[in-house]
Amino acid sequence: MSKTIFVLLDGCTYDSAQENLGFLEHLIEGGVGSKFKVRGELPSLSRPMYETLLTGLPVCSHLVTNNLVQRLSLKENIFTLCRKNNLNTAAAAYHWVSELYNKSPFNPATDRIQWGEAF
Numbered sequence: 001m002s003k004t005i006f007v008l009l010d011g012c013t014y015d016s017a018q019e020n021l022g023f024l025e026h027l028i029e030g031g032v033g034s035k036f037k038v039r040g041e042l043p044s045l046s047r048p049m050y051e052t053l054l055t056g057l058p059v060c061s062h063l064v065t066n067n068l069v070q071r072l073s074l075k076e077n078i079f080t081l082c083r084k085n086n087l088n089t090a091a092a093a094y095h096w097v098s099e100l101y102n103k104s105p106f107n108p109a110t111d112r113i114q115w116g117e118a119f
Contacts, residue, residue: 006078007024008050008053010046010049010094011046014037018035038053041058041059042059043059043065043066045066045067046067046094046096047064047066047067047069047096047100048062048064048065048066048067048069050064050096050097050100051064051073051075051077051100054073054077054078054079054097054100054101055073055075055076055077055078057075061075062074062075064100067096070099070104070105071099071100071104072099072100072101072102072103072104073100073101077100077101079101095108098111
């Protein structure tokens with residue numbers, strides 16, 4: 001079974017990641033990883049960019065226009081596509097990812113996803 005791991009470093013420049021993520025660079029050199037330089041979508045804020053990267057849509061289509069938009073994604077995204085195809089997903093991510101693709105609002109006292117559960 002093949003697996004895909006998507007690594008997103010919010011606020012980290014491409015050059016800094018390339019310089020400091022030796023193991024990931026090793027995977028790329030070994031032919032078992034890929035690296036893509038992504039040009040950011042405006043506005044250059046975290047939550048809109050998560051929605052853009054995980055839906056493939058521009059902000060004008062998904063309407064997560066700022067970091068204060070607190071709701072589930074209204075668009076098809078990587079998690080819904082995987083679910084439709086009986087694939088498993090997991091995320092080690094900031095709570096905004098949970099609010100976009102799992103449950104909103106996130107309550108840290110009750111909404112922690114346990115190992116083995118998936119979005």
